[in-house]
Amino acid sequence: MTETQLGEPAFGAAGTVSRRTVLKAGIGGGLGAALPLDVLAGNKTLDGSVLDTWAAWLDTLVPGAAKAGARDYLRAQLLLPPSERVLFLRYTDWPGSHADFYRDALAAVDQLSLDRHGRAFVRLKAAEQLGVASEVAGGQAPGWQGPPAGLFHFVSKADGADLVFGTERGIERLGLAYRAHIAPTLPWPVMG
């Protein structure tokens, strides 16, 4: 597996803006703008089209996940050192690269979509997306070539649940008081 190629347009000169400032500002504002920092951080992340697939995938599993920041979340986490990431994959003790895990799984989602419907996942109708997701959730999708399908489904859905139901906004949306002892400064950690 190779290092992901970053396919988004570069954003200014990295030297003109501090890393901390850019990454903090990136939350909610589109971390796609922080491309040079991927290189600075030395961590793999995913390119824009893969992140689009991710957002659509997560929104299929947990509606509202895209609006809650799915795209920014995954990108921000992959920029962090592994010990600082909070992706649900962390709980599985996955031995390989996290970026490769998500990229390979999303590629498999796209391939499954092509096989079933002739289009990439983001181009499918909602019902078709749900059908593909159900196949992956079953863990036995024929032709699947990626990390274990059931594992990918489990961790990515849990990522979606984090974003939609696990933040202050998400918990309050369920009608519950958040009751923080120490309130998080951001919904999730970012580099800074």
Next chain:
Amino acid sequence: MKTLEAVDVVVIGAGQAGSVMAARLAAAGKRVTVFEAGPARTLQDMTSSQIWARRLKGTPDLLESTGAHPLGITFNTGQGSGGAAAHHYACWFRLHPEDFNMQSRYGVAADWPIGYDDLRTSYDAVQAEVGIAGDAEMERWRPPGAAYPLPPIPRFRQGEILARGFEALGMQVAPLPLAIATQPFKGRASCVYDGWCDAGCPTGALANPQTTYLKWAVEAGAVVHHQHRVQRIVTDQPGRRAIGVIVRNGRGERLFQPAALVVVAGFALETPRLLLASATDRHPQGLANASGTVGRYLHTHAAGGVFGMFDEDTDCQLGVSGGQLVCQDRYAKAAAPGKDFIGGYQWLAAHSVKPNDLLGIACSRPDLIGEAFNRFMEDAANRFASMTAVGESLPLAENRVELVPGAAVDEMPKMRVIHRFDDNAVRLHRHAMEEGRAIMKAAGAKAAWHGPLVSMHLLGGTRMGKDPASSVTDGYGRCHDLANLFIAGPGLFPSGGAVNPTFTASALAHRSAAHIVSAWGQLT
């Protein structure tokens, strides 16, 4: 390599057991240095978020957790101040007397070299220092010991509902004994029952090491160095005594710290890793490993969650993560008609749950996706209930932590962990899950379901025993092969019973520290 000023004791690991050791030895006047591989964390770092809380968890140098039933390492471990105990749930139980004699009584596992009576006064001493909340009389299964110093946790609505279910089936529940202040205790604030235990408790109500023994260790004069990875224990030429450790600091420098006595308290994975990585000509299999058992007999509790959906509100977000109720009616060991397994289990019931995370509402229904999942979450947010069976599993020699070759000369090898549950644990889990669903239904749940067999707590890997041919240490945690090398923590357990291990690990460390102080002249 720079040599530091000699100290009396080096403690490796600032988790629960290492903190107990450091506090007790420093209080006895020993010059104690603690090396902790992870970062310094104060109570202010305990952010109330199940998302942020994951940063407290994990073992970075684990390369792979594998086998038929891979252990959940990240969830069960942690590095930095407090170690795994920084995010533990403070369910503090005593092992039962029969837990110490599983081999001689039932022909399984291995006997401990000590019995309950040897540990009882240490349980009582730790309990008095830390403060445990409970109702000893209601725990009809509880071994003899001093009454709890704190009143039990209040029962919230979820607890009332689930108690109904147990009682309908003729089972008894009691308030879950918790190392949580239910009223102000020794300067610690009372719990406010908002359920953020898993994220580390910043209020000081929950007795994590930052609030108790690690704090007391520093107050007694112990020096704690974070981001200091001990890479090797160094022995004298004959290989009979430890003379210090080689440690890499946060700047990458390797230092030699001489010490009269070394305590390894790195938990069930890092402790055997360090011993194996400290092999010498005199100890070619690894330090303290003449028995060949270092890293082996790693085990866990066979656990499973049971969940219920109710028509009535459960206020399931209130309380503490560990739960409100305990039932040990199923702790009996022997197989019997209708019980096709050896060993027992206990129920921890009425956990405070958050919507997300591994033990949250969302992960109880991995099968639901899309709008069906979101509707479930909205329905369950305040009408959900959960409980957990904590079951005994038998330690197997094949379950182990091992080094992965290929590290650079000045680096430590990474770890691989191999684990499977035996059929006994699988049968125990099946039995418990059936019973759990029946309890939920009896409590009035309109739907009851359960989760898979999972690992909970890490035990063994450097077990104690009377026979040096089959164990690593004696009953004080002193390595059979080296007079002044001690181990502390649940890695010492030859068997784990069916209760959460932190109280027992603390009592063992407390007892060992007292022994070290009293026998200092002979040991050093």
